[in-house]
Amino acid sequence: MKYDDVMKLALERGFYFPSCEVYSDAQAGFWEYGPAGVGLKNKFIELWRRELIRRDKMIEVDGSQIMSKSVFEASGHLASFADPIVRCTKCKSTYRADKIIVDATKTVIPESAGLDEFDKVITEKNVKCPKCNGDFGSTKKFNMMFQVGIGPEGEEAYLRPETCQSIFVDFPRLFKTMRGKLPLGIAQIGKSFRNEIAPRQSLLRLREFYQAEIEVFCNPARLNDLDKFSEIENTKIPIQVDNEVKIMTCKEAVDSKIIPNKFVAYYLGILIEFYEKAGIDIQKSRFRKLEEKEKAFYAEVAFDFEVETTTGWLELVACNYRADYDLSGHATKSKEKFEVMDNDEKVLPHVFELSMGIDRSLYTILEHSLREDKENDRTVLSLKPYLSPIHVGVLSLVKKDGLAEKTDEIYLKIKRKYDVFLDHSGAIGRRYRRLDEVGAPYAITIDHQTLQDDTVTLRMRDSMEQNRIKVSELDEILSKKTAFP
RNA sequence: GCGGUCAUAGUAUAGCCUGGUUAGUAUUCGGGGUUUCCAACCCUGUGACGCGGGUUCGAAUCCCGCUGACCGCACCA
Missing domain, CATH: 3.30.40.230 (Herpes Virus-1)
Incomplete structure (x- = not known):
């Protein structure tokens, strides 16, 4: 399915739409998430927390979007961005x-x-x-930074162009108070702002956008000293070398020096496992090692995680080895100490970051999940059940004969635990089609037999198959089927 | 930011050239009927000319400006 099909779905089903659209002075590059989009985004973030933050024992912060001028003098953004x-x-x-x-x-x-x-x-x-x-x-x-004026005097400050700066400036306090030990991952989800010259293609290039950033602080002398590397050493990653994509295990990539060390390889490994679980077609993905002039001004080594979409290859995550660029910059400017102890050694940590574009990731999930089922004349959004904005539709086959009341009763039982969509009206097939389009993986239908034996039909989105299940088992079944992996 | 194309209901479109219609159609959506499991059918209802200015007795239609979208160029921490 193409960009235009995703766009149409997004507008019709409430995934996303232009900001301020009723006004003619609405500016390009600003988009809202509708109900379905918020559902998908929240679940995507929950998956990110599970697969990256909790998996690696990282800690998470939530910093200000407006930051003082000094931050960006130290970070180099005022001069270089x-x-x-x-x-x-x-x-x-x-x-x-x-x-x-x-x-x-x-x-x-x-x-x-x-x-x-x-x-x-x-x-x-x-x-x-x-x-x-x-x-x-x-x-x-x-x-490309948006300047803002603080207070009546309009003191100079900026909307952050990347979320990670608060992680860097917060690092000394966090390391001390959270009893930090290297390597330590600190993560943040939030908005960033860039005054793009030409925002384009809805969620793909925004002026205000969500990032999920992870900054892993490490001892540069111990980048191959990593027990947990064994978790992903056999994970296969597609990696582009000399314009050719090779699929190899993380271990092979390190052994052949395509990836410089186990530390970097570990994070690329858990990243691709995350995206596979998010429902992106990883056959259409690659880690591309950036050449010298393509890299950001702060990066020493950089891999872009890119996926193929109908708009071309799209960068979802920038994986940059930023070395001590940021901490030494803030240390010099602020005169604070950023060194920490690693065993008996005093080190200024280096940083490896996974800087993820959430909006682009969500777009890619939509594009890779959307398909036309010509045989059954329907559009299906095959989202992973745990990412779907709606887990289950609850439908009455017909409204009369007490079926609507019975349906309401079942709806009330499960509505707090699951994202449920209740629907009584219209032809049953039409209601199933609507659920298919927002990606609801399951629908239960209350029919006349329900009144006799307390069973309902459970319909599967992808196969359109139906099973008869007991209402008493509904919670257990849904709980299993919609669980995160 | 430049060049090209374009802008009409939630979505997709007709009408514009050649100014005057109740702005048409399909689909969606709401209500009702029918139907006992996959966008059927019948009745009924809601819903649109991006914004601003000009020409004109009269502008969706012609002209100008703005905003936005798409494509290409440039840009993309």
Whole structure:
């Protein structure tokens, strides 16, 4: 199924839709989750907690979205999270200053150079607009962070462009008060904000978006000293080497030095196990090792976890070895101590991060789960039962003869424990189809036989098969079928 | 941000060129009937011209601006 089909489903079934859509000044890059979307997102996050946080004994925090200017001076975002741009005075086209200079003169100016250096080269080498041969105005910086003004004086602060900065600045307190030991994973789910030049494709490039970030603090001298590596050493991961994807076990990847150490391999291993359980088709996924110039300004080694969708390959998780970039930056700027003890050794921990885009992940789950069942003339969203916004539909076959009342009675019994959708009206087939489209894995139907022997039919979404079960066993059966793995 | 295409009910569309209709159709949705398990059928109801300005006696329709969407370019920590 294609992007357009997912989009249509999202609009019609309440997964997501544009923010502020009744107003004409609504800006691009902002989307709301509807009821079905919230259900899916909450369950996805619960799976993330189970498969990554609890599995690895990580701890979780929830930081502010607005952070002070110093944080981003120390993190490098004020200087580096910005592009030098020039604009043609004639045709108004905008270009990256460093790119246009390289193209025209082969002169490489680092992105971080002063703006006057770009202007100087443009003037000296007489660089003109490639489209219309017009002159460029002076070079400007476009920073992708949203600035906010705090209090009546409008003190300078920023909406965070990534959630992890609060983890870094909170690290000294957390390590002390939570009795931390390296390696220690600290995680956070929350919103981040980036003033994208061209947001596009709904959930795939947003200006306000959810991240689930994990920062694992470690002793750089002990990256192969990891007992739990045995848990995933035989887990297969697809890894792209020299433009070719090879499937190998984590152990093979480490032995062949494609992945630098057991520590990194462990987290790539548990990450792919998580995504498989989330219902992403991992046959269509890869870890792509980034080349030098593709990496973020803070990353030493980086693997992107990417999946294939109908819009092309899509980056879901950036796995960056950030070394001590962040902690030393904050230590210098804040004059606080960020070193900790690891056994008898005092170390400034290094950081390996798994920076996950939740919105993109949810989109991919939808696209990989949506299918057209032509034989039965229906659209089915085959979500994992534990991720479905609705666990079970409760339907009366017909409204009369006391069936509606009996149906209500059963609904009341299970509605607190499960996400249940009660429906009395319309043809039964239509009601089943509707549930198929929001991904409800099960439906129970109350019919005349129910009144006689207290049994109901249980319908399976994917096969459309039905079993007769006792109402007294309903809770036990649903509990098993909708449980997290 | 640039260029191209486009914008009508929840969704998909007709009408626009050649200005005047009760803005049509399909599907969805609500109510009722029928039907004893897979989008059937019958009755009935709700629901739309993105926003702002201009031309005109009159604008969904023509013109301008804005906003958004899609595609390509550039960008993507």
